[in-house]
Amino acid sequence: xxxxxxxxxxxxxxxxxxxxxxxxxxxxxxxxxxxxxxxxxxxxxxxxxxxxxxxxxxxxxxxxxxxxxxxxxxxxxxxxxxxxxxxxxxxxxxxxxxxxxxxxxxxxxxxxxxxxxxxxxxxxxxxxxxxxxxxxxxxxxxxxxxxxxxxxxxxxxxxxxxxxxxxxxxxxxxxxxxxxxxxxxxxxxxxxxxxxxxxxxxxxxxxxxxxxxxxxxxxxxxxxxxxxxxxxxxxxxxxxxxxxxxxxxxxxxxxxxxxxxxxxxxxxxxxxxxxxxxxxxxxxxxxxxxxxxxxxxxxxxxxxxxxxxxxxxxxxxxxxxxxxxxxxxxxxxxxxxxxxxxxxxxxxxxxxxxxxxxxxxxxxxxxxxxxxxxxxxxxxxxxxxxxxxxxx
Amino acid sequence: xxxxxxxxxxxxxxxxxxxxxxxxxxxxxxxxxxxxxxxxxxxxxxxxxxxxxxxxxxxxxxxxxxxxxxxxxxxxxxxxxxxxxxxxxxxxxxxxxxxxx
Numbered sequence: 001x002x003x004x005x006x007x008x009x010x011x012x013x014x015x016x017x018x019x020x021x022x023x024x025x026x027x028x029x030x031x032x033x034x035x036x037x038x039x040x041x042x043x044x045x046x047x048x049x050x051x052x053x054x055x056x057x058x059x060x061x062x063x064x065x066x067x068x069x070x071x072x073x074x075x076x077x078x079x080x081x082x083x084x085x086x087x088x089x090x091x092x093x094x095x096x097x098x099x100x101x102x103x104x105x106x107x108x109x110x111x112x113x114x115x116x117x118x119x120x121x122x123x124x125x126x127x128x129x130x131x132x133x134x135x136x137x138x139x140x141x142x143x144x145x146x147x148x149x150x151x152x153x154x155x156x157x158x159x160x161x162x163x164x165x166x167x168x169x170x171x172x173x174x175x176x177x178x179x180x181x182x183x184x185x186x187x188x189x190x191x192x193x194x195x196x197x198x199x200x201x202x203x204x205x206x207x208x209x210x211x212x213x214x215x216x217x218x219x220x221x222x223x224x225x226x227x228x229x230x231x232x233x234x235x236x237x238x239x240x241x242x243x244x245x246x247x248x249x250x251x252x253x254x255x256x257x258x259x260x261x262x263x264x265x266x267x268x269x270x271x272x273x274x275x276x277x278x279x280x281x282x283x284x285x286x287x288x289x290x291x292x293x294x295x296x297x298x299x300x301x302x303x304x305x306x307x308x309x310x311x312x313x314x315x316x317x318x319x320x321x322x323x324x325x326x327x328x329x330x331x332x333x334x335x336x337x338x339x340x341x342x343x344x345x346x347x348x349x350x351x352x353x354x355x356x357x358x359x360x361x362x363x364x365x366x367x368x369x370x371x372x373x374x375x376x377x378x379x380x381x382x383x384x385x386x387x388x389x390x391x392x
Numbered sequence: 393x394x395x396x397x398x399x400x401x402x403x404x405x406x407x408x409x410x411x412x413x414x415x416x417x418x419x420x421x422x423x424x425x426x427x428x429x430x431x432x433x434x435x436x437x438x439x440x441x442x443x444x445x446x447x448x449x450x451x452x453x454x455x456x457x458x459x460x461x462x463x464x465x466x467x468x469x470x471x472x473x474x475x476x477x478x479x480x481x482x483x484x485x486x487x488x489x490x491x492x493x
Contacts, residue, residue, distance in 0.1 A: 099412035160411055198416050205394070206418035213413050216402040221413045223406035 002247070003181040009137070009172035012144035012179055013079070013105045013165070014039030018049055019187035020151065023074035023194070026054035026065035028084060031117045032169035033107035036079035059084040063091035070100040071209045073199025075151065077102060081169060082109035085123045089130070095162045096131025097225060098210045101154035102162040104132070105147060108270065108321075109169040110357040118358020119168040121270065124298070125322040125331045131225060133163040133232055134299040136269045138255075140177040142296075143167040145249055148182070151191050152239045159232045161225075168271040168321075170358065182247060190246055229300050236297060253302035255294040256309055258284060262291025264373040265310060267336060268319040269295045272354065272361040276319075279366035290370050301335050307343035315348040315373040319388075321355045328384040348376070351385035365389050397423050421470065427455065430473030432488045436465050440485035447477035447486065 007015065014036050017025070027037035043049050054069075056062045062078050069076035080088065085106060095102050111122040124134055133153065137143040143165065150163040167173055182190075198207050213221055233253070240251040255273075258280055259265060266276050273294040283290045293309060295302075310316060318337070320330025329337065333351030340349060352369060355361045365388055394417035395410055410416070443462050455471040457464045478486040 097412060099414070198414065205416060208415040208418075208420075209412065211413055211415060217400075217404070217409065217413060220404060220406040220409045224409055224411060227406070228411070 003183065005179050005181055006176050007140060007144075007179050007181075008035070008174050008176050009140040009143045009167045010035035010107065010174065011039060012140045013147050013167070014043070015181060016144050016147040016187070017051075017077065017105075018043045019182070019184045020075075020148070020191050021049040021188070022051055022077050022151075024052045024054065024066070024069035024076040025078060026056050026062045026069065026076070027078045027080070028056050028059050028062045030059070030081045030084035032109055032173045033079045033081040033084070033105065035173070036105055036107070059087040060091065063088040063095065066102050066104075067091060067095050067098065067100055070095070070102050071098065071199065072201045073196050075155075075194040076100075077104065079105040079107070081107045082111055082117075082123045085127055086111060089127070092127055092130040092132060092162075094210065097221070099160040099225070099228070100162060101151070101160055103147070103150040103154055104162065104164045106164050106166045107169045107173045108166050114357075116357040117169070119171050119271070119321070120356045120358065121166070121321040122323065122356075124164065124166050125324070127164065128299060128331060131161065131229065132299060133161055133229070133236075133297070135163065135165050135236075135297055136295065137165065137167040137172065138271055138273045138294060140167075140172055140175070141179050141249070143172060144179060144181070145243065145247065145251065146296075148187055148191065149239050149243050149251070151194070152242075153232060153235050155194060155196075156232075156235045156239075157197065159228050159235055161228055161232060166270070171271040180247075180249075186246060190242070233300050233302065236300075251296060253295070253297045253305055254309070255296065257292040257294065259291035259293055259309060259313075261289055262312075263289040263314045264317075264370055265291050265293060265313045265315075266317045266319060266366065266369060267293045267295060267306070267310075267332065269298065269332060270321060272319065272321065272366075275361050275363050276366040278363045279370060282363065282367060283370055288370065288374065295332065298332070301339070303335070303339035303342065306336060307339045307345055310340065310347065311343070311345055313347050315350070315376065317350050317352050317369045317373055319352050319354050319369075321353075323353055323356065330385065333385065348373075350383070352388045353385065354388035359389055361389065395420075425469045426453065427468055427470045427472055430471065430492050432473045432475060432490055433468075433493055434466055434471065434473065434475065434478055435487050435489050437485045437487065438465075440483050442483055442485075444482065446480050446482065450476045450480050452476065
């Protein structure tokens with residue numbers, strides 16, 4: 001029987017960590033993810049788990065220590081937000097290129113500046129090309145569920161790539177919601193024992209991790225890494241299927257919400273999908289053919305699958321909770337437009353920047369987006385992208 | 393499984409390269425001539441050597457072979473000519489000379 005509880009998103013992820021009892025956690029506090037290492041440290045102090053906690057002096061060191069632990073053969077993780085993730089930048093690439101199955105609990109927060117502690121996706125988007133899988137949660141339940149699935153995906157022998165689980169700072173990390181937890185032993189059995197094939201502390205088989213690769217080797221190494229990322233799509237779905245059998249909760253690359261007969265669609269990631277779904281429900285009662293896609297997996301990007309799900313819509317609003325300063329689209333919009341182009345689909349696809357630095361997104365805001373889609377009051381060519389909820 | 397070093401040559405395909413370019417197994421540098429250039433070269437004077445073996449652990453490239461508790465002449469396939477051995481030798485049995493040989 002599932003356990004009903006009321007937890008914040010941070011506590012939900014921490015409970016998942018407790019149930020998994022990983023070997024090493026190295027972390028440095030930063031709002032709004034600070035509670036995760038705090039909870040884990042208290043579980044360790046109370047003797048609930050025997051994870052080794054490494055208190056470090058910065059996030060650069062947090063990721064370095066996590067990489068070292070993982071290379072040594074430990075199941076290792078960290079948690080961070082915003083500038084903390086930015087300070088890990090160099091190490092993020094190394095974790096991925098060394099093919100270390102680390103899990104990072106990211107609590108999304110705006111990057112400075114101006115300095116701001118609230119939710120947006122600029123931190124995760126800054127790391128999108130680092131070679132990590134990125135899985136986004138809408139609510140506390142998904143934050144918990146995604147974290148439990150993360151190690152299974154990362155550690156799969158065909159993948160061996162780090163995974164970043166993302167949830168929106170404060171909106172889900174600090175808000176308490178009803179949640180359905182799995183029993184400890186079920187989580188343990190699902191995640192399983194970590195038995196890496198090769199690791200530095202294996203005295204029977206020494207190895208070299210992260211050797212220098214001259215130009216005769218670097219490109220082949222990157223191509224192999226790209227293949228692992230492409231192959232991870234199959235494993236993400238496989239793990240989700242097993243998780244569904246365990247929990248009754250179904251996950252894919254994205255969630256389709258009333259999209260089947262929709263003419264106007266919103267594509268969005270993270271917590272604001274909730275307000276957008278309410279807007280869909282309201283507009284549906286007025287007979288409007290509107291739907292939504294909530295992207296769960298941003299890396300690897302489910303390009304063909306998204307294009308297929310959107311093949312019948314007339315217009316799409318692609319919502320980005322991060323600027324990309326390209327002058328023509330947010331990061332999700334740029335990727336999705338490319339996917340549509342490859343699929344030879346040409347709906348109007350407007351890029352909306354919304355919710356930066358924790359700007360609230362209300363149901364009315366999302367209704368307005370659908371209304372402008374329906375009215376066709378934009379042309380990509382004239383206004384390639386626009387801001388939602390900015391004062392003008 | 394040990395990496396097959398012979399397959400990891402400069403024309404290796406992406407399908408054959410190891411994940412993370414990790415090398416499973418040890419001592420693989422023996423297969424590579426890493427000492428193909430030097431600025432200075434150590435010269436070993438066996439008559440002055442007392443076989444104290446202080447030079448052995450300081451060599452960063454393990455380029456001083458030891459047999460039956462006695463050091464032999466340098467392994468010039470791997471010596472980079474850094475000169476640490478000459479600095480540590482108490483008996484002037486290692487002299488650095490300019491040039492690759």
